[in-house]
Amino acid sequence: MLKIENLKASVDGTPILNGINLEVRPGEVHAIMGPNGSGKSTLAAVLAGREEYDVDGGSVLFQGNSLLDLSPEDRARSGIFLAFQYPVEIPGVSTTNFLKAAVNQVRSYRGLEELDAVNFLKEMKEKMKIVDIDQSLLRRSLNEGFSGGEKKRNEIFQMAMLEPKLAILDETDSGLDIDALRIVANGVNILKSEENATIVITHYQRLLDYIVPDFVHVLYKGRLVKSGGKELAMELEERGYDWIKDEENHITA
Amino acid sequence: MSKDDQILEDFTSREYEHGWSVDLESDQAPKGLNEDIVRFISAKKNEPEWLLEWRLKAFRKWLELEEPVWPNVKYPTINFQDIIYYSAPKKQKELKSLDEVDPELRETFEKLGINLEEQKRLTGVAVDAVIDSVSVATTFKETLGELGIIFSSFSEAVKDHPDLVREYLGSVVPATDNYYSALNSAVFSDGSFCYIPKGVHCPMELSTYFRINAANTGQFERTLIIADEGSYVSYLEGCTAPQRDENQLHAAVVEIHVSKDAEVKYSTVQNWYPGDKNGKGGIYNFVTKRGICAGDNAKLSWTQVETGSAVTWKYPSCILKGDNSIGEFYSVAVTNNYQQADTGTKMIHLGKNTKSRIVSKGISAGHSQNSYRGLVDISKRAENARNYSQCDSLLLGNQCGAHTFPYIEVSNNTAQVEHEATTSKIGEDQIFYCNQRGIDTEKAIALIVNGFSKEVLNKLPMEFAVEAQKLLALTLEGSVG
Numbered sequence: 001m002l003k004i005e006n007l008k009a010s011v012d013g014t015p016i017l018n019g020i021n022l023e024v025r026p027g028e029v030h031a032i033m034g035p036n037g038s039g040k041s042t043l044a045a046v047l048a049g050r051e052e053y054d055v056d057g058g059s060v061l062f063q064g065n066s067l068l069d070l071s072p073e074d075r076a077r078s079g080i081f082l083a084f085q086y087p088v089e090i091p092g093v094s095t096t097n098f099l100k101a102a103v104n105q106v107r108s109y110r111g112l113e114e115l116d117a118v119n120f121l122k123e124m125k126e127k128m129k130i131v132d133i134d135q136s137l138l139r140r141s142l143n144e145g146f147s148g149g150e151k152k153r154n155e156i157f158q159m160a161m162l163e164p165k166l167a168i169l170d171e172t173d174s175g176l177d178i179d180a181l182r183i184v185a186n187g188v189n190i191l192k193s194e195e196n197a198t199i200v201i202t203h204y205q206r207l208l209d210y211i212v213p214d215f216v217h218v219l220y221k222g223r224l225v226k227s228g229g230k231e232l233a234m235e236l237e238e239r240g241y242d243w244i245k246d247e248e249n250h251i252t253a
Numbered sequence: 254m255s256k257d258d259q260i261l262e263d264f265t266s267r268e269y270e271h272g273w274s275v276d277l278e279s280d281q282a283p284k285g286l287n288e289d290i291v292r293f294i295s296a297k298k299n300e301p302e303w304l305l306e307w308r309l310k311a312f313r314k315w316l317e318l319e320e321p322v323w324p325n326v327k328y329p330t331i332n333f334q335d336i337i338y339y340s341a342p343k344k345q346k347e348l349k350s351l352d353e354v355d356p357e358l359r360e361t362f363e364k365l366g367i368n369l370e371e372q373k374r375l376t377g378v379a380v381d382a383v384i385d386s387v388s389v390a391t392t393f394k395e396t397l398g399e400l401g402i403i404f405s406s407f408s409e410a411v412k413d414h415p416d417l418v419r420e421y422l423g424s425v426v427p428a429t430d431n432y433y434s435a436l437n438s439a440v441f442s443d444g445s446f447c448y449i450p451k452g453v454h455c456p457m458e459l460s461t462y463f464r465i466n467a468a469n470t471g472q473f474e475r476t477l478i479i480a481d482e483g484s485y486v487s488y489l490e491g492c493t494a495p496q497r498d499e500n501q502l503h504a505a506v507v508e509i510h511v512s513k514d515a516e517v518k519y520s521t522v523q524n525w526y527p528g529d530k531n532g533k534g535g536i537y538n539f540v541t542k543r544g545i546c547a548g549d550n551a552k553l554s555w556t557q558v559e560t561g562s563a564v565t566w567k568y569p570s571c572i573l574k575g576d577n578s579i580g581e582f583y584s585v586a587v588t589n590n591y592q593q594a595d596t597g598t599k600m601i602h603l604g605k606n607t608k609s610r611i612v613s614k615g616i617s618a619g620h621s622q623n624s625y626r627g628l629v630d631i632s633k634r635a636e637n638a639r640n641y642s643q644c645d646s647l648l649l650g651n652q653c654g655a656h657t658f659p660y661i662e663v664s665n666n667t668a669q670v671e672h673e674a675t676t677s678k679i680g681e682d683q684i685f686y687c688n689q690r691g692i693d694t695e696k697a698i699a700l701i702v703n704g705f706s707k708e709v710l711n712k713l714p715m716e717f718a719v720e721a722q723k724l725l726a727l728t729l730e731g732s733v734g
Contacts, residue, residue, distance in 0.1 A: 072689055092706070
C-alpha cells in the first residue's frame with residue numbers, strides 16, 4: 001500500500017529526514033516512535049504534502065502511484081488521512097459544514113455521488129457513535145474552544161467520515177487524559193480493517209496498549225534506526241531512548 | 254485661440270445659455286447635465302411643479318458643492334457632462350406576470366441563483382424589478398394593498414401618494430446633504446417607495462432588484478421607506494450589473510423614516526460589476542443611505558454584503574432621535590483585484606437610552622483596498638447611550654490593504670462606547686488543514702471566508718444568505734495561487 005524509499009526532506013535548508021525506508025501493507029498497524037526532534041511529525045507532514053517541507057530525494061509509492069506528485073487535496077482524496085497533533089481552528093465553520101465539503105469533494109474524486117443533506121446526516125449519526133461524540137460539538141466552530149480531548153475525538157470522527165486507506169495519527173495521544181485516550185484508541189480500532197492501514201506516531205508506549213502495533217520503528221536523526229514488534233515499544237518504555245542514541249552515535253562516530 | 258475658434262466658442266456657449274430643446278419623445282436624454290436636463294427628466298415623468306422645483310434647487314446646490322476627496326479611494330476624475338442622465342428601457346408595457354420579464358434580465362438573475370418565479374412561489378417575495386431606472390414589474394401589490402401597505406416605484410408614488418412623498422422626501426437625506434445626494438436629488442429617475450401603515454407587520458420580505466442596462470447611463474435611484482407607528486418591514490435590495498468596459502456611475506439615495514415603536518430591517522447584497530482583473534471598468538458606487546429612528550423605541554437595522562463595484566463609497570447610517578431607539582449595522586465587504594471600498598456607518602445618538610451595534614467584516618484580496626469608516630456620535634442629551642463596535646479584517650495575500658477609521662465623539666459622560674478591531678490573514682495552516690481533508694484551496698477559502706462573515710450572513714433573510722455565500726465565493730475566485 002505504502003512504500004517509502006530513501007526519503008529525504010528538509011525545511012529552510014535544514015535536513016530533517018535523512019533517508020527513510022518503510023513499507024506498509026493493508027491491515028497493518030505501524031508505530032513510529034522516537035525522541036523529540038527526531039523527525040516524526042516531519043515525516044507525517046511530508047506524506048500529507050505540506051508545502052514548507054522540501055523533498056530532497058527518494059520516492060513514496062501509495063497504492064502503486066507516486067504520492068509526491070499529488071497535491072495535498074488529491075493525496076487526501078486518494079486515501080491518506082492525517083490526524084493532526086494540533087488540529088487547526090476555523091472560526092465560524094461548523095464541523096458539520098466542514099465535513100460536508102470534505103466528504104463530497106472526496107466522493108466526487110472517487111467517482112461516487114455526492115451525499116445529500118439527509119444521507120450525510122445519517123452517515124454522521126452512525127459515525128458519531130464510534131468516538132462517542134456529541135452532536136452539539138459538531139455544530140460549534142471547528143476546533144474553536146474545544147478541549148484537547150474534544151479536538152482529538154473530532155479528528156478520529158473526521159477519519160471515520162472520510163474512510164481513508166492509510167491513516168497517520170500524529171501524536172494523537174498528546175494532551176489526552178486516560179479516558180479520552182481510551183475512547184480515541186477504541187475509535188481507531190473500530191475503523192481498522194484488512195483493507196486499511198495505520199501509522200501511529202507517538203512518544204509514549206501508553207497509546208500502544210490500546211492500539212496494538214504489528215511493527216514498531218524508532219526514528220532518530222531522520223532515519224528509522226531500529227524496527228521490531230510491539231515488544232520494542234515495551235523496551236523503549238523501560239529503558240528510554242538513550243541506549244538507541246548511544247548505539248546510533250557509536251556507529252556513526 | 255484663433256478668431257474662428259472664439260466665434261465658435263461664443264456661439265456654442267450662447268446656445269447653451271438659451272437652452273436647447275430636448276426631444277421629449279426620445280427615450281434617452283442627451284449626454285450632459287444642466288437645468289434643461291433636469292426639466293426633461295421631470296417632464297418625462299409628468300412630475301408636479303413642486304418636485305421639479307425641488308430637483309432644480311438640488312441641482313443649483315450641486316453646482317456649488319465639490320466632490321468629496323476624503324474617502325480612501327482613487328479613481329479618475331468623473332466627467333459629469335459625459336454621462337446620460339435618463340434612459341428608458343425600450344419596452345415599457347405593464348407586465349402581468351414574471352413570465353413577461355425580459356429574458357436577458359432573467360438570465361442574469363439565474364446566474365446569481367435568483368429565480369424570480371421560484372422566489373415568488375417559494376418565498377413569497379414581492380419583487381419590484383428596476384431595469385434602467387423604470388420599473389417594469391411589480392407583484393404582490395394586491396396582497397400588500399389589503400393591509401394598506403404601499404410598495405411601488407417611486408414615480409407611481411409621486412402620482413398616487415404625492416402628500417406622503419412630499420412630506421418625507423429629503424427629510425432624512427436633505428437634497429443638499431452631500432455632493433452625490435444633491436446630484437441624485439436633481440436627476441433621480443426612479444426607485445422604490447414603501448409605506449407601512451400604523452401597527453402593520455408586513456408579512457413578506459419586500460425586495461427590489463436593480464440592474465444597469467444601457468451603456469453610459471448613470472443610475473440614480475431613489476428609495477423612500479416610511480414605517481408608521483408600531484409597524485414592521487424587512488426590505489431587501491440586491492443589485493447585479495452585466496459586464497461593461499466603461500465606468501458607470503451609480504449614486505443612489507435611500508431614506509428611511511422609522512416612527513415610534515416601528516422596526517425596519519434593510520438588507521442589501523451589492524454585486525455591481527467590479528471591473529476586470531486589471532482594474533479596468535466597473536461601477537462607481539457612491540451611495541447615501543440614512544434612516545432616522547424618529548420616535549421612541551424605534552429600531553433600524555442595516556445589513557449589507559458588498560462584493561461588487563470598482564469603487565464603493567457608502568455609509569448606511571442611523572439617526573437615533575427617539576428615546577430607547579436602536580440602530581444596527583452589519584456589514585461584509587469583500588474586495589478583490591483592484592476594487593476599492595470605503596464603507597461603514599454613522600450612529601448618531603440623540604435620544605436617551607439609545608443603543609447601537611456595529612459589526613463590520615472586511616475581506617481583501619488581490620490588490621484591493623478595503624476601508625472601514627465609522628462614526629459614533631453621542632450628543633449632549635443622549636443620556637445612557639450605548640454603542641458596541643466590532644471591526645474585523647481578513648487579508649488574503651500580501652498585496653491588499655485593510656484600513657480602519659473609527660471616529661468616536663462623545664458629549665455625554667453617561668455614554669458607554671466599546672470598540673474592538675482585529676486583523677488576520679487566512680493562515681496556511683487553515684488551508685492545509687482543509688486540503689488534508691480533501692478540500693481544494695478555492696473551496697477552503699470560501700469556507701473560511703463564510704465562517705469569518707457568519708455573524709453578518711446570519712442577519713440576512715434565509716434566501717439572501719444563500720445567495721450571499723455564493724457571491725463571496727464567486728468574488729474571491731482565483732484570489733489565491
